[in-house]
Amino acid sequence: MKISKLIFGAGIAGALIAAAGCGAESKTTEDNSAVVKEETTGQDENTTEQAEEEAAEDDSAADEAATFDSETISVAGWNFTVEDVQKSTSLENVSVELGYTGVETSNFKKEASDGKTFCLVKMKIEKDGSKESIDWSNMKVTDGEGNEYTRMEDEFLSEIGMARMPGNTINFGTNEGWIVFEINKDAEDLKLNYKFNEDEYSCNL
Numbered sequence: 067m068k069i070s071k072l073i074f075g076a077g078i079a080g081a082l083i084a085a086a087g088c089g090a091e092s093k094t095t096e097d098n099s100a101v102v103k104e105e106t107t108g109q110d111e112n113t114t115e116q117a118e119e120e121a122a123e124d125d126s127a128a129d130e131a132a133t134f135d136s137e138t139i140s141v142a143g144w145n146f147t148v149e150d151v152q153k154s155t156s157l158e159n160v161s162v163e164l165g166y167t168g169v170e171t172s173n174f175k176k177e178a179s180d181g182k183t184f185c186l187v188k189m190k191i192e193k194d195g196s197k198e199s200i201d202w203s204n205m206k207v208t209d210g211e212g213n214e215y216t217r218m219e220d221e222f223l224s225e226i227g228m229a230r231m232p233g234n235t236i237n238f239g240t241n242e243g244w245i246v247f248e249i250n251k252d253a254e255d256l257k258l259n260y261k262f263n264e265d266e267y268s269c270n271l
Contacts, residue, residue, distance in 0.1 A: 139269060142262040143196025149242075150188040151271045155251070157184055157226060164228070176222060183251045185215070187258060187271065189231060190242040198262055199237035207247045207271070210255030220246040 138147040154160045157176040178184050185207060191200060207215040223230040223244055231243035249256070256271040 137269075139267060140194065141260075141267040142198055142265040143194050144198075144200065144267070145190075145192040145194050146260075146267055146269065147190040147192075148187060148258065148269050148271070149190060150186075152186040153183055154178075154186075155183045157186075157222070157246075160184070160186060178248055178251075181251055182248050183253075185247045185249045185256065185271070186244050187247070188242075188244050190240065191231075191236060192240040193236075193238050199235050200260070201235050202233065202245075204261050205245070206259045207249060208257050208259055209250065209253035211253075213250060213253065215247045215249045217245050218248050220244070 136147055136149050138145050140146075152160050152164070154163075155178045187207075202217050205217055209215075217233075219233075220230060221233070223246065229243040231245045232241055258267075258269045258271055260267040
């Protein structure tokens with residue numbers, strides 16, 4: 067009888083130890099799961115932050131790549147659209163950068179005067195019922211200090227393969243091309259202006 071009790075007691079003790087062992091293993095498994103979950107969550111957060119940073123960099127790069135936010139403005143029966151604006155002290159550089167002339171084939175060079183830079187404006191001008199013509203002497207670029215600049219003789223644009231806006235008076239149809247102004251190198255707050263008889267066109271460059 068004593069042997070039976072001993073065997074029975076040993077069995078209960080073994081069962082308790084086994085139960086305790088299962089509990090410890092279960093707790094360890096739960097702890098490991100919590101660690102894995104925490105690491106996974108951390109990785110997800112890092113991935114999300116990285117994606118957001120890359121998206122911000124892409125947006126920034128897109129902003130830098132954009133040359134001009136084109137907008138058509140209708141004034142006095144004419145539609146004006148500024149499509150692009152470039153500033154450079156060398157027209158050769160602008161031609162190469164815009165792809166009109168290859169570096170190896172560019173023989174034309176025109177440098178701005180000392181203290182000056184070129185301001186090139188690509189425009190589309192469309193007549194829409196106006197009774198007035200476009201006279202280039204009335205087209206001005208102004209800066210924040212009140213200086214005015216008129217269109218320069220820019221026939222040389224054709225020599226570097228750039229489409230030039232006609233230099234004669236415009237009185238019909240749709241005309242498109244580049245015009246050039248030579249402005250102060252440190253000029254800021256540039257605006258393109260044209261005065262009609264009773265109205266005025268103005269666009270921030």
